[in-house]
Every structure is written in C-alpha cells, then in structure tokens.
Amino acid sequence: MVPGLSYGCPGGGGARGGRPRARSVTRAPRIRAATAADLPSVLALLRAVDLPVDGIGAPLTGFVVADRDGQVVGVAGLEAYGPAGLLRSVAVRPDGRGGGTGRRLVERVLVDARASGMRDVYLLTTTAADYFPRLGFRPIPRSAVPPAVQGSVEFREACPASAVAMHRAVRDLPVPGR
Ligand SMILES: CC(C)(COP(=O)(O)OP(=O)(O)OC[C@H]1O[C@@H](n2cnc3c(N)ncnc32)[C@H](O)[C@@H]1OP(=O)(O)O)[C@@H](O)C(=O)NCCC(=O)NCCS
Numbered sequence: 311m312v313p314g315l316s317y318g319c320p321g322g323g324g325a326r327g328g329r330p331r332a333r334s335v336t337r338a339p340r341i342r343a344a345t346a347a348d349l350p351s352v353l354a355l356l357r358a359v360d361l362p363v364d365g366i367g368a369p370l371t372g373f374v375v376a377d378r379d380g381q382v383v384g385v386a387g388l389e390a391y392g393p394a395g396l397l398r399s400v401a402v403r404p405d406g407r408g409g410g411t412g413r414r415l416v417e418r419v420l421v422d423a424r425a426s427g428m429r430d431v432y433l434l435t436t437t438a439a440d441y442f443p444r445l446g447f448r449p450i451p452r453s454a455v456p457p458a459v460q461g462s463v464e465f466r467e468a469c470p471a472s473a474v475a476m477h478r479a480v481r482d483l484p485v486p487g488r
Contacts, residue, residue: 339383339411341418344373351375351382352399359401362468365389366399374418376402376411386415388423388431391458395423395480397433398464416445424483431478432459439474447476 344352346368352375356363366373366387372395376384384402388395397419402411423431432455433442439449452460452475459465 337378338409338414339376339378339406341374341414342377344370344375344385346370348373348375348382352385355382355385355401355403356399359404361399361401362464363399364468365463372419372422373399374415374422376406376415378406384411384415386412386419388419389462389464390426390428391456391462393427393429394456394459395419395428395431396459396462396464397423397431400433400438412441413445416442420445420478420480420483424480425485425487429479429481430456431480432456433476434464434469434473435476436470436473439476442476442478446478448478450475450477 348370349366349368352370352373353363353366356366370387372388372390374386375382383406385399386397386401387399388397397416400412400416402415420431431447432450433447435442452465452471454477455465455475
C-alpha cells in the first residue's frame with residue numbers, strides 16, 4: 311500500500327452517516343490481456359523505461375497490460391517455448407510504481423503460463439535482479455536455461471551477456487478453473 315493512494319471503492323470515503331472525507335482516490339489499474347490496439351502504448355512504455363522492444367508486435371500474444379481508465383500504465387509479456395515460458399518486458403509507468411502493479415502483472419503472467427500448460431518460467435534482466443526474488447524467481451546460470459528459450463530474440467539479441475538469468479517453477483500453481 312502506498313501512502314496517498316487508496317484502493318477502496320472509488321468515491322466511497324467517509325464514515326457511515328458522515329460527510330465523505332476529502333481525499334484523492336486512485337484506483338488500482340485493471341490487469342487484462344493485451345490487444346493489438348495496445349501495441350503503440352506498450353512500445354512507448356517499454357522505450358520510455360529503456361527495455362528492449364525487439365520481437366514485439368501485434369497481436370501481443372501472451373502480453374498483459376495494466377489499464378487505468380483506458381491508459382496502459384504497465385505491461386508484462388510471456389513468450390511460449392513448449393513447457394517453458396520467457397517472461398519479458400515487465401514495466402510500470404514511473405508515476406504508477408510501488409502500488410503492487412508490477413507484482414499483479416507478473417502474477418497474472420505466471421497464472422497464464424500455468425494455465426497454458428507451462429512448467430517453468432525464465433527471464434533475463436539487467437535492472438531488476440533484486441526485484442524478481444519477491445515473485446519467486448531465483449538466479450540460475452544462463453547455461454541452465456532450456457535451449458529453446460536461449461534461442462529467443464531476447465536471449466540472442468536484446469539482452470547483454472551480463473544480464474542475469476532467473477527461473478521460477480509454475481507447476482505448483484493452481485490451474486484456474488480446475
Ligand atoms: C520493476 C517494476 C516493473 C516494478 O513495478 P512496481 O509496480 O513498482 O512493482 P511493485 O509495486 O510490485 O513492487 C514495488 C517494490 O519493488 C521494489 N522495486 C521496484 N523496482 C525494483 C528494481 N528494479 N530492483 C529492486 N527492487 C525494485 C520497490 O522498491 C518496491 O519495494 P517495497 O515494496 O519494499 O517498497 C518497475 O520498477 C519498472 O517498470 N522498472 C523499470 C523496468 C524494469 O527494470 N523492468 C524489469 C526488467 S524485465
């Protein structure tokens with residue numbers, strides 16, 4: 311929870327029977343599957359935070375966005391390589407950080423990965439190796455990443471060799487609807 315932000319019902323402030331207290335209410339963004347129409351906003355956000363956009367195109371299959379009142383304020387992507395997924399492009403607009411949007415985006419991608427039958431999710435990062443452990447990721451040697459994932463654009467071209475590879479098993483997650 312971030313000071314100054316409220317995640318309660320919009321407009322629902324104040325004690326029962328009293329006057330609503332004057333306070334600004336910022337709703338948590340909605341996490342939803344990305345659509346082709348989100349592509350320009352997604353690319354703009356990734357470029358603004360200096361993340362690679364190589365290999366990203368419509369229809370943004372596997373991507374989810376954080377949508378606040380029709381504006382994309384966050385994004386995360388999942389590329390499928392058989393039973394392994396590659397989590398990439400996790401970004402939240404600077405003015406929307408610290409409220410759990412990054413966590414919600416990644417958790418949604420992990421659930422989606424599990425729902426589509428994946429067993430493991432990998433990522434490469436130069437900027438957030440200290441962030442992902444709180445979401446269950448652990449650093450691994452790059453050589454331990456499955457060859458199919460190592461063949462991705464992100465591994466081959468977009469991220470420098472110094473980027474940290476990380477892994478999280480998703481086979482333990484419940485499959486939605488079962
Ligand atoms: C990483 C990022 C997506 C997190 O988004 P967010 O919505 O702020 O994340 P959450 O609200 O879930 O988590 C916030 C917490 O993570 C920490 N955190 C955020 N970015 C971090 C980073 N790069 N490294 C370590 N910790 C980080 C914050 O300090 C905060 O810690 P606290 O809970 O102890 O106060 C966002 O900072 C971002 O877009 N960064 C730039 C792009 C990037 O580096 N993406 C990752 C590479 S794939």
